[in-house]
Amino acid sequence: MSATTFSPRxxxxxTVLRLHRGSIWLWALYVAVTAGLLLWAWGPGTSGLGIIGVCSPKVATGCVAEGDTAGAYHYVLQFTDVLVSFLPAAAAVYAGGTLIGQELERGTAQLMWTQSVSPVRWLTTKLVLPALLLVAGTGVLVLLRRAVAxxxxxxTDNQWFTGSPGALSPVVMAMPLLGLACGALAxxxxxxxxxxxxxxxxxTVALGTLVGLVRSRLWPTETVFxxxxxxxPGFVGEVVSEGAVTGSGAHVxxxxxxxxxxxxxxxxxxxxxxxxxxPSHFWPLQLVExxxxxALTAAVVALTYRTLRKRVAV
Structure with a gap:
C-alpha cells in the first residue's frame, strides 16, 4: 500500500472526504456541542455549586451539591453521558448504511474496484478515515469529562461506580470503533x-451487552466481611455480590x-x-475493558476483510 493512501491529496x-463531508460536519457539530456543554460544567457549572457535607473517598455519598447551578450541572452531565453512550450504535448505523452499504447497493464501489482502486485499499480508506475522526473527537470529550470530574x-455524578464509568475512560474511544467495524461487516x-x-x-448492541456482562469480572474483586x-460491612465502590457467611466459610x-x-x-x-x-480499581477495569x-474490533475487522475477499473472488 502506498504511503499516500491516507493523504488528503x-x-x-x-473522494471519501468529499463524498461524506456532510457526515463530517455533523460529527464536528456533535463534538462541538458536547464539548461546549462539558466546558460549561467545568467552568460556570462547577463554580456555582454549593457543596453540602464532607467529600471523602471513603464515603459514597458524603457530599451533595445544592448551589445555583447544581440542577443544571447534574442534567448536563447526564445528558452528555447519554450522548456518548449512543456513539457505538450511531457508528454502526452509519457504516452499515451510508459509509459502505449504500455504495455497495448502488454499485459505485464495484465500479471503483474496476478502476485503479483495489477493494482492499477502498475498504481500508473507508474504515481508517472515520476511525481517525472518531478517536480524535471522543478523545477530546473524554479529556473534558475527566477535567469536570x-x-x-x-x-455522585463524577464517581465511576455510581455514574457512567465509560464516559471517564478510553472505552468511550474504543466502542465506536467496534460499531464502525460491525457496520462494515454487515x-x-x-x-x-x-x-x-x-x-x-x-x-454492536450484542457485543456491547456481552462486554457489559463480563465487565465486573475483568479484574479480581475485593471482599470485606x-x-x-x-x-x-461498609463498602465504597462497585458492589458485585453480597450475602451471608456460614460457619464453614461458605458464601450463601x-x-x-x-x-x-x-x-x-x-x-x-x-x-x-x-x-x-x-475506587482504586477504576483504571485496571477500564484498561482491560x-x-x-x-480485540473484538480487530476480530470483526479481520472477518470483514475476509468477507471482502470472498465477495470479490465470487
Whole structure:
C-alpha cells in the first residue's frame, strides 16, 4: 500500500472526504456541542455549586451539591453521558448504511474496484478515515469529562461506580470503533444499506451487552466481611455480590433474618460479606475493558476483510 493512501491529496482519500463531508460536519457539530456543554460544567457549572457535607473517598455519598447551578450541572452531565453512550450504535448505523452499504447497493464501489482502486485499499480508506475522526473527537470529550470530574471527584455524578464509568475512560474511544467495524461487516454481508444498518446495530448492541456482562469480572474483586452484630460491612465502590457467611466459610444468599438470632443460628450464619471493586480499581477495569473491546474490533475487522475477499473472488 502506498504511503499516500491516507493523504488528503490522494485521489481516494479526497473522494471519501468529499463524498461524506456532510457526515463530517455533523460529527464536528456533535463534538462541538458536547464539548461546549462539558466546558460549561467545568467552568460556570462547577463554580456555582454549593457543596453540602464532607467529600471523602471513603464515603459514597458524603457530599451533595445544592448551589445555583447544581440542577443544571447534574442534567448536563447526564445528558452528555447519554450522548456518548449512543456513539457505538450511531457508528454502526452509519457504516452499515451510508459509509459502505449504500455504495455497495448502488454499485459505485464495484465500479471503483474496476478502476485503479483495489477493494482492499477502498475498504481500508473507508474504515481508517472515520476511525481517525472518531478517536480524535471522543478523545477530546473524554479529556473534558475527566477535567469536570477532577474538580469535584466525590460527587455522585463524577464517581465511576455510581455514574457512567465509560464516559471517564478510553472505552468511550474504543466502542465506536467496534460499531464502525460491525457496520462494515454487515454491509459486506448484505450489500443493502437499510438492512446492513440494522444488522450492524444489532451486532454492536450484542457485543456491547456481552462486554457489559463480563465487565465486573475483568479484574479480581475485593471482599470485606461484617459480623452478625454489625451486619453488612461498609463498602465504597462497585458492589458485585453480597450475602451471608456460614460457619464453614461458605458464601450463601442472605436468609433475611434481620435481627432474629434464632433464624441466624438455624441458617448457620456467622457474618456477612460484600464483594466488589473499590475506587482504586477504576483504571485496571477500564484498561482491560478497552483492550477487550479493541480485540473484538480487530476480530470483526479481520472477518470483514475476509468477507471482502470472498465477495470479490465470487
Amino acid at each position: 490522494s485521489g481516494l482519500t479526497w 477532577a474538580q469535584t471527584p466525590h460527587l 454491509a459486506l454481508l448484505k450489500r443493502r444499506a437499510l438492512t446492513s444498518a440494522v444488522i450492524g446495530l444489532v451486532l 461484617g459480623s452478625v452484630e454489625h451486619g453488612y 444468599a442472605d436468609p433475611m433474618c434481620g435481627g432474629d438470632r434464632a433464624c441466624l443460628v438455624d441458617h448457620n450464619v456467622t457474618g456477612f460479606y460484600t464483594e466488589g471493586h473499590p 478497552t483492550g477487550l473491546v479493541l
